[in-house]
Amino acid sequence: MDVTLLGTGAPQGLPRPGCPCAACATAVGDEARAATALLVDGALLIDLTPGPAFAAARAGQSLAGVRQVLLSHPHDGPALEVPAGLPQPGRVADGRELALLDGHRVRAVAVDIPGTGYEVTGAEGQRLLYLPPGAAPSGLDGNGRPAGGGDLGTGGGPYDLVLLDALGRPEALARLRASGAVDAATDVLAVHLDHEVPPGRELHRRLAAVGARTVADGSTLRVGEFHAVPDLPRRTLVLGGARSGKSVEAERRLVAFPDVVYVATGGTRDGDEDWAQRVSLHRERRPSSWRTVETCDLVPLLAAAGPGADPGARWPAEASPLLIDCLALWLTHVMDEVGAWDDATWEAGGRRALQERTDALVAAVRATRRRVVAVSNEVGSGVVPATPAGRRFRDELGRLNAAFGAECEQVLLVVAGQALALRG
Numbered sequence: 001m002d003v004t005l006l007g008t009g010a011p012q013g014l015p016r017p018g019c020p021c022a023a024c025a026t027a028v029g030d031e032a033r034a035a036t037a038l039l040v041d042g043a044l045l046i047d048l049t050p051g052p053a054f055a056a057a058r059a060g061q062s063l064a065g066v067r068q069v070l071l072s073h074p075h076d077g078p079a080l081e082v083p084a085g086l087p088q089p090g091r092v093a094d095g096r097e098l099a100l101l102d103g104h105r106v107r108a109v110a111v112d113i114p115g116t117g118y119e120v121t122g123a124e125g126q127r128l129l130y131l132p133p134g135a136a137p138s139g140l141d142g143n144g145r146p147a148g149g150g151d152l153g154t155g156g157g158p159y160d161l162v163l164l165d166a167l168g169r170p171e172a173l174a175r176l177r178a179s180g181a182v183d184a185a186t187d188v189l190a191v192h193l194d195h196e197v198p199p200g201r202e203l204h205r206r207l208a209a210v211g212a213r214t215v216a217d218g219s220t221l222r223v224g225e226f227h228a229v230p231d232l233p234r235r236t237l238v239l240g241g242a243r244s245g246k247s248v249e250a251e252r253r254l255v256a257f258p259d260v261v262y263v264a265t266g267g268t269r270d271g272d273e274d275w276a277q278r279v280s281l282h283r284e285r286r287p288s289s290w291r292t293v294e295t296c297d298l299v300p301l302l303a304a305a306g307p308g309a310d311p312g313a314r315w316p317a318e319a320s321p322l323l324i325d326c327l328a329l330w331l332t333h334v335m336d337e338v339g340a341w342d343d344a345t346w347e348a349g350g351r352r353a354l355q356e357r358t359d360a361l362v363a364a365v366r367a368t369r370r371r372v373v374a375v376s377n378e379v380g381s382g383v384v385p386a387t388p389a390g391r392r393f394r395d396e397l398g399r400l401n402a403a404f405g406a407e408c409e410q411v412l413l414v415v416a417g418q419a420l421a422l423r424g
Contacts, residue, residue, distance in 0.1 A: 001104075001122030001223040003040050003161065004059050007049035008217055009033030010133055010194035011073075019195055026199040030216035036191040038130060038163070040120055043102045045069045045086070046130055053083040059218035068100055073115035073132035091116055111135035119159075126224040128161040129181065133192035135165065136172030137181075158183040160224040166190035166212040167197055170256040171287055173210060178258035187221070188212040205419070210256035233409035233424055234371055239378040239401060240414035247325055249414050250373045251286060257371070259320040260290045263301060265329040296333040298324060302364040302372065320370055327376035327404060330361075331397055340396075341389045358400055366407045376401050378413065 007013075014033040015024030027033065037049040039056060042065040049055050056063050069082070069089040082089060092098050092108035094116060099105050103123030111117050115132035131137065162182055166173055167190060176182040190212050197203050207213055211232050215221070236253060240246030254260050286292075293301070301322060324330075338353040339345035365372065379398045385391045405411045410424030 001041055001120075001124070001126040001128070002220055003038055003128065003223055004056070004061050004220040005189075005191070005215060005217060006037040006039055006052060006055040006059060006061075007034030008036055008191045008193055008214060010192050011035050012194070013050070014193055014195055014197075016195055021195050023195040023197055023199045027195070031200070031203075033193055033217055036133070036163075039063070039066070040104065040128075041102065041122070043067050043100060044104055044106070044120065046118055046120075047072055047132075048080050048082070048089065050081060052081065052086075055217070059220065061220075067102070068098070068106075070106070070118060071116075072118060072130065073113075073135070092118070110138045112138040122223065126161075127159050128163065128223050129159045129176075131162075131164040131172065133165050133194075134168055136169050136175060158186050161187045161189065161221065163189045163191045165192040166207060166210060166256065167203075168192065168194070170210055171289070173212070173256040174258045174287070174289070177256070184211075189221075190214040202418075205421075206252070209253045212256075232371070235365060235368070235408040236373045236410040236412065236424075237401070237405045237408045238373065238375050238412045238414060238419075239405075239422075240375075241378055241381075244414045245417035246375050246377075246414040248417070249412065249419050250323055250325060250375045253373050254321045254323055254371075255287060257321050258289070260287070261301070261320070261322050262286060262290050262292045263298065263322060263324045264292060264294045265296050265298075265324065265326060265333065266294075296330050298330065299360055299364040302361075302368040302370065304370075322368075322370045322372045324372065324374040327374055327400060328397055331393070331400055334358075335393065335396070340392065343388065346392070354396065358396075358403065361400075362403045362407060365404060374404065374408075376404070 013035055015027040034049040034055060036047055037052060037055070038046040039061055040046070042061060045052070045063065045066045045068070048069070048071070053063055063083060063086060066086055069087050071089045071091055080089070092106060094108050094110040097105060097107045105121045107119040109117035109119055109129065111131060113132070113135050115135055117129065117131040117135060117137060119127065119129050121127050159181055162176065164172055166188060173182065173188065182188060188211055190207050191214070193203070193214065198206060204214070238246045238250045240249075295301070334354060334357050335341065338350045338357070340350045340354055342350070377397065379394050379401070385394055405423070408423070411422040412419045413422055414420070
């Protein structure tokens with residue numbers, strides 16, 4: 001089954017006419033995108049892009065063989081153009097199936113906004129799922145499992161290809177992963193790209209971080225054929241200064257995965273209203289399906305399989321992600337416990353005790369089977385703390401960051417909200 005992307009953008013396209021934003025200004029060449037439309041084996045057209053006949057011709061395709069035109073969402077872009085000779089567009093009722101004469105089967109999938117998703121099965125059994133802009137599949141429980149015995153994606157195993165708004169609705173991808181509809185071999189393609197996406201190469205980096213990719217308008221894909229699915233690192237360290245955006249970057253890397261455990265190492269501080277407000281803002285930003293654990297006992301968490309460890313879980317237990325925020329607060333806690341702030345205690349055994357705790361953490365990171373994203377403060381930058389205790393903390397945090405990062409496939413430095421890859 002071949003799928004040609006006549007467009008990959010939002011209904012208004014990218015760039016938006018007359019818009020001066022950075023995303024629109026850099027949307028040129030392969031990054032310019034018409035409204036998303038799919039041509040399946042030259043016979044099925046899903047959604048319409050402006051000038052569909054010309055878009056097909058540019059892709060080396062023809063619409064002459066189209067026997068069915070389906071719409072997935074209420075159209076709020078440019079006026080729909082239905083070329084002469086094409087069937088009138090229609091919608092399939094949720095849950096209904098449509099069998100085409102050329103052997104394709106189409107099933108309408110309910111979504112959580114006005115519109116319809118489509119599951120398409122080719123004559124040889126290849127399967128794709130297409131969701132309209134801004135949509136996630138409905139009928140799934142809070143953990144992404146089919147509610148009421150539904151079978152989204154599971155009747156024939158995971159989909160070969162999924163096309164959805166991966167940046168606008170990353171939790172939709174998390175739900176599909178939790179339900180078993182998407183696995184590590186599924187080709188996840190981002191479509192409906194609007195000017196809310198980051199400009200230039202940052203778009204492709206963001207997509208790779210959630211296991212998705214995008215292609216240029218006019219690209220043809222063979223469903224079920226191997227593609228270079230982004231290789232997601234098991235361990236990632238995100239470094240940055242105060243208010244650099246490091247926590248946002250770390251959360252962004254896991255928002256499209258199910259069963260995330262957020263490990264808050266800062267705990268609570270009685271009477272500190274500013275700290276309470278910071279904690280509240282972090283919680284509001286995180287998906288409601290994430291589970292929060294307030295602890296500095298990281299080694300057992302890294303050693304555990306995590307949520308979904310039961311044999312019947314569709315999402316593998318070793319992939320249950322862990323987000324640790326942050327290592328600097330963990331180090332502060334451990335230094336408190338070993339008496340590292342007192343010079344005499346430090347020399348009498350505190351240094352050795354801290355080294356043992358750090359070594360145990362680094363060894364646990366090295367051995368973990370969980371996907372881990374950890375946050376830490378970058379130190380140094382020429383500033384010398386005024387006190388011996390401050391210098392001790394700076395030195396030990398620098399050593400911890402280096403040792404932890406050495407066990408990670410990917411290390412990022414975040415500056416002004418922009419992530420720079422130091423490794424991976």
